[in-house]
Amino acid sequence: MRNFLDTLVNRQDMIISALLEHMYLSFVAVAIGIAIALPLGIVITRYRRYAEPIIGVTAIFQTIPSLALFGFLVPILGIGSPTALIALIIYALLPILRNTYAGIVGVDGSTIEAGRGMGMTRTQILRQIELPLALPFIMAGIRTATVLTVGIATLATFVGAGGLGDIIYRGLQSYNNSLVLAGALPVALLAIGFDQILKWIEKRATPKGLKT
Amino acid sequence: MIRFENVTKRFPDGTEALKDISLVLPTHELTAIIGPSGCGKTTLMKMINKLEKPTAGSIYIDDNPINGMDEVQLRRSIGYVIQRIGLFPHMTISDNVALVPKLLEWPKSKKEERVRELLELVGLDPEIYMDRYPLELSGGQQQRVGVVRALAGDPNIVLMDEPFSALDPISREQLQDELRNLQQTINKTIVFVTHDMDEALKIADSIIVMRDGQVEQVGTPQQLIDEPANEFVRNFIGVERINQKRTFGEKRLIEFLDLFVTDWAGDAEKISADATIENAFLQLDNSDQNYLAISKGGQVVAYANARDLLKAALVKETGVLA
Numbered sequence: 001m002r003n004f005l006d007t008l009v010n011r012q013d014m015i016i017s018a019l020l021e022h023m024y025l026s027f028v029a030v031a032i033g034i035a036i037a038l039p040l041g042i043v044i045t046r047y048r049r050y051a052e053p054i055i056g057v058t059a060i061f062q063t064i065p066s067l068a069l070f071g072f073l074v075p076i077l078g079i080g081s082p083t084a085l086i087a088l089i090i091y092a093l094l095p096i097l098r099n100t101y102a103g104i105v106g107v108d109g110s111t112i113e114a115g116r117g118m119g120m121t122r123t124q125i126l127r128q129i130e131l132p133l134a135l136p137f138i139m140a141g142i143r144t145a146t147v148l149t150v151g152i153a154t155l156a157t158f159v160g161a162g163g164l165g166d167i168i169y170r171g172l173q174s175y176n177n178s179l180v181l182a183g184a185l186p187v188a189l190l191a192i193g194f195d196q197i198l199k200w201i202e203k204r205a206t207p208k209g210l211k212t
Numbered sequence: 213m214i215r216f217e218n219v220t221k222r223f224p225d226g227t228e229a230l231k232d233i234s235l236v237l238p239t240h241e242l243t244a245i246i247g248p249s250g251c252g253k254t255t256l257m258k259m260i261n262k263l264e265k266p267t268a269g270s271i272y273i274d275d276n277p278i279n280g281m282d283e284v285q286l287r288r289s290i291g292y293v294i295q296r297i298g299l300f301p302h303m304t305i306s307d308n309v310a311l312v313p314k315l316l317e318w319p320k321s322k323k324e325e326r327v328r329e330l331l332e333l334v335g336l337d338p339e340i341y342m343d344r345y346p347l348e349l350s351g352g353q354q355q356r357v358g359v360v361r362a363l364a365g366d367p368n369i370v371l372m373d374e375p376f377s378a379l380d381p382i383s384r385e386q387l388q389d390e391l392r393n394l395q396q397t398i399n400k401t402i403v404f405v406t407h408d409m410d411e412a413l414k415i416a417d418s419i420i421v422m423r424d425g426q427v428e429q430v431g432t433p434q435q436l437i438d439e440p441a442n443e444f445v446r447n448f449i450g451v452e453r454i455n456q457k458r459t460f461g462e463k464r465l466i467e468f469l470d471l472f473v474t475d476w477a478g479d480a481e482k483i484s485a486d487a488t489i490e491n492a493f494l495q496l497d498n499s500d501q502n503y504l505a506i507s508k509g510g511q512v513v514a515y516a517n518a519r520d521l522l523k524a525a526l527v528k529e530t531g532v533l534a
Binding site for chain 2: 132
């Protein structure tokens with residue numbers, strides 16, 4: 001314990017910069033993941049024939065072991081943060097895509113028909129009915145993706161993209177358990193913290209009329 | 213006035229939902245479209261606001277073909293109440309009711325005034341209900357909101373697709389009564405799809421009976437009961453119901469022929485078998501004869517005197533006579 005605290009104090013600069021790198025990687029990956037998966041999720045609700053194949057492809061990505069995916073990408077993209085980001089984005093896609101799709105498809109058909117029958121345009125139906133009603137699902141997807149990404153970003157160290165994985169790896173190589181812990185603990189706290197924040201947002205995003 | 217002209221609807225799989233239908237739905241009247249499920253009644257109604265498009269034929273609103281009209285504009289000018297209520301659960305009652313006014317870009321004060329006015333119209337206190345959400349209301353209250361939401365943009369035409377079928381019997385009866393009263397005030401052209409004959413007979417000014425994409429009969433509730441056009445309409449209305457809705461005096465001699473005598477040698481007053489009991493009695497009362505000679509297709513088929521008519525009345529009352 002003593003050792004661990006010493007490590008924290010002595011290496012705090014390194015830990016903080018790794019933490020910031022880690023947060024940067026996770027944030028950017030999730031943000032780009034949302035930017036891709038959310039519109040795509042909306043589009044596939046309009047062309048449902050393609051929904052299953054597209055979701056299927058992202059599900060296949062998900063089954064590739066993360067270490068292997070980083071490994072695949074290095075020969076193609078070289079090392080560095082772009083490689084790590086691309087891998088993380090690929091992992092973030094599925095939960096967001098699937099939840100966006102399921103959320104919108106799950107909106108009661110009679111609600112949409114009422115909107116159509118009263119003269120709402122497709123865009124108005126999407127923005128005023130489908131998205132608000134699907135928002136809790138979409139937020140849940142983003143939450144899953146975020147927690148997942150924070151965890152997997154630990155592996156970014158293997159492609160030289162830094163992050164808290166660096167510290168864990170360094171600790172493992174030098175048989176320094178305190179150092180391993182100094183890297184692993186912030187990862188866990190980061191994941192739990194994001195999860196709690198997003199859980200709160202998810203609750204807030206639930207339309208008032210649907211809260212029981 | 214809504215006019216259908218040779219409207220046919222064929223689905224891609226080849227089934228004909230509507231077969232060459234020509235109809236006129238008069239202005240300011242509540243017209244019920246009724247028929248068994250799959251008869252095309254909902255399809256017919258949805259053509260009015262272009263939720264369904266005819267394969268052939270045209271539909272006119274006040275002599276303007278809706279064919280060339282922009283569907284979004286058209287729908288905003290027509291009220292629409294759907295079967296499973298279809299209120300937006302994430303919007304307050306006020307926002308739900310004000311939806312079409314909002315789409316029509318009414319100023320805020322006018323919208324709010326309209327919402328208050330409409331909620332009061334169906335007996336929901338605006339102060340209490342405006343800021344509530346649909347799921348906080350009972351089914352009956354929700355559908356009241358559904359009905360006034362359709363009236364919000366002050367449309368001339370209101371389409372209602374089995375609006376009360378999901379409600380419990382008590383709320384349903386209440387809402388039917390309220391709709392009837394409401395129609396006295398608002399005087400809209402209402403198209404009301406239902407599969408419930410009691411409902412149609414109760415609220416409609418005129419009824420369109422459909423089967424297999426065709427119109428079997430159009431008439432007022434009374435006409436349907438008095439003169440069902442064919443066996444299908446008669447069965448659909450239900451013999452029981454026809455009997456209930458008609459007094460003995462409105463029934464016809466032909467319905468009681470087997471109670472009357474066929475052998476009578478004396479003089480008799482001639483009358484058609486299609487005459488009502490009431491007319492038969494009046495004719496007998498005004499004549500010197502004691503017997504009616506009931507003729508069907510030019511042939512006398514039975515004779516009846518006052519006692520036979522009384523017997524018929526008893527049979528009507530009790531069903532059978534010992």
